[in-house]
Amino acid sequence: MSLTKSLNNRERGYEFSATEYDLIFENEDIGFVRYDKRSRRRFYLDPSPFLKTPKNEVYVIENGDFPKEGECVKVASYESEHKVLGTRTSFRKLNVKYVSRWDKISPNKFIHRESLDPEEYIEYFKIPFMHTEDYIEPLSFCLALCTMSSPVIGSNGKGGIDSAVLTAKKKHWNEFKRLMQVIPPDFKKTKSEYYFNQLDTEKKLNPSRSKEVNLSVSNPKELSVHVPMALVEEIEFKKPLQYKETLYYEAPLMRAKMLDALLFEPEISEKTNKHVRDKIYEVRDAFVAANAVNYSQDIGTTPSKISSAFARLKFKDKVAPEYVDECVDLWMDMFHYSSRIDIPNLSRSGKDKLSAEAQRAYDELKDTFGTRVSFSIAEVPKHVTIDHWLIEYAIDELKRKGAAYSPTNDVVEILDY
Known part of the structure; x- marks a missing residue:
């Protein structure tokens, strides 16, 4: 195998991931949503985000909610029709399925085998x-x-x-x-x-x-x-x-x-x-x-x-x-x-200290919320006196130096420092 080979150029079974193999060969009407660029009502179901479907079929939603691009869904259809596209000398058959409902599912349930442990x-x-x-x-x-x-x-x-x-x-x-x-x-x-x-x-x-x-x-x-x-x-x-x-x-x-x-x-x-x-x-x-x-x-x-x-x-x-x-x-x-690598060391001067803005934000947030208590990042501007455009940089510095931690993307907590 050439290591420069694109993921789009895979044909042999051993080149497919377990999810891809299962959704191509062993399941119908399940895959990752990829919308037709010409219509937001038409989409394909790919076997993974890394491989377009080899199946000549497209799904159409005429009304109701639409799945998000890239979501893994299972589709039920109430009707299908076969269309022939192209010319006499160059044509292909396309199976059009009209969606009655769809459900979001986890793709991980289709991994029944591992290529490697x-x-x-x-x-x-x-x-x-x-x-x-x-x-x-x-x-x-x-x-x-x-x-x-x-x-x-x-x-x-x-x-x-x-x-x-x-x-x-x-x-x-x-x-x-x-x-x-x-x-x-x-x-x-x-x-x-x-x-x-x-x-x-x-x-x-x-x-x-x-x-x-x-x-x-x-x-x-x-x-x-x-x-x-x-x-x-x-x-x-x-x-x-x-x-x-x-x-x-x-x-x-x-x-x-x-x-x-x-x-x-x-x-x-x-x-x-x-x-x-x-x-x-x-x-x-x-x-x-x-x-x-x-x-x-x-x-x-x-x-x-x-x-x-x-x-x-x-x-x-x-x-x-x-x-x-x-x-x-x-x-x-x-x-x-x-420490055994013989390359120039960085100066430790100031490396362990917080910048003035980060230190002030740390002190003010610690006084307000204490330590190891999660609070919304949206609350930060209400409780710090540094310039608003510096807040994001200050929070990033606190996390980078181990003075704060974000359990989730929208919350943060102050740690002892």
């Missing part, structure tokens, strides 16, 4: 390495999580996981990029809902059409990331000819797993949220206590982002407390290894 998926990322030293295990786990992305919203207003690829060797960075070719090229386009990119040099990217943005940056200095990916000096890679064929052979199964995983939107319960808060303190304490750091850490969203990615890897609808534990332990390992 979580351990097999992680094993893929060990293939290029010459040896299996202790640091290869957490590194391969990190690589796997970063390909899962995350639905948890960050300071850029999007889901996703940002990573710092820390290395003193250019060839290590090149090997990392080769391994990340398992990500479909479709996801490297700015119009993709799920955007992934590996950046040689640091720059701001936040595609407007993407709901999840994942950036891996070589030795970033400004971007606050969620995961430090430490490629320590003693890591040895095999020669590409020794492993490229294996990567290509297994890539369809990896992509199939990834496509199914991205359909999961794992929820974080209040019980798990309490756990997340405690882990924010652990991440913050470890980062602040370090004598030197060579990257900038987004503290407040890291536990929830990487644990929700882990839930996706396991095809789970909910984030369990033990996922948070395991992922923060993983972060601790990678943070430890990051």
Whole structure:
């Protein structure tokens, strides 16, 4: 398989995700809504957001409510008709179904098989390495999580996981990029809902059409990331000819797993949220206590982002407390290894302190609501005296530095700092 092959050019059964296979071959009138550009009353049902339907059928709603673009629905029709479109020499048959009702359903119920289990998926990322030293295990786990992305919203207003690829060797960075070719090229386009990119040099990217943005940056200095990916000096890679064929052979199964995983939107319960808060303190304490750091850490969203990615890897609808534990332990390992990378450290001067505006907002919100109490973000302007145009930046800084946490997109709570 060519790793540059688009998701639109899949024909063999093993290239389809479990959801796609089920909705193409084993179910009728179920799929993801894609409206006909010529009419808002006509739509197709695709087997996934990543593949247009191969079936020659279209659905028509003459009155009533309309499903949203991209929703997974089950449709009942009261009538159908066959139309022949085109000319005598070039024509196709189209089955037109008139909708009597539709119901929104979870696409995850159609995953009756996994192309790979979580351990097999992680094993893929060990293939290029010459040896299996202790640091290869957490590194391969990190690589796997970063390909899962995350639905948890960050300071850029999007889901996703940002990573710092820390290395003193250019060839290590090149090997990392080769391994990340398992990500479909479709996801490297700015119009993709799920955007992934590996950046040689640091720059701001936040595609407007993407709901999840994942950036891996070589030795970033400004971007606050969620995961430090430490490629320590003693890591040895095999020669590409020794492993490229294996990567290509297994890539369809990896992509199939990834496509199914991205359909999961794992929820974080209040019980798990309490756990997340405690882990924010652990991440913050470890980062602040370090004598030197060579990257900038987004503290407040890291536990929830990487644990929700882990839930996706396991095809789970909910984030369990033990996922948070395991992922923060993983972060601790990678943070430890990051200190071994021989690249310039960042100045610690002011890194642990809040800006004047963020500090004032913190003090005023803490006086009003106390700590570890959720309140609506819409309430913030009523209780702070900083300029309104600075409020969003101040809240983002509080979350980034571990002084605040957002259990959901529309609420925030102040943490002890």
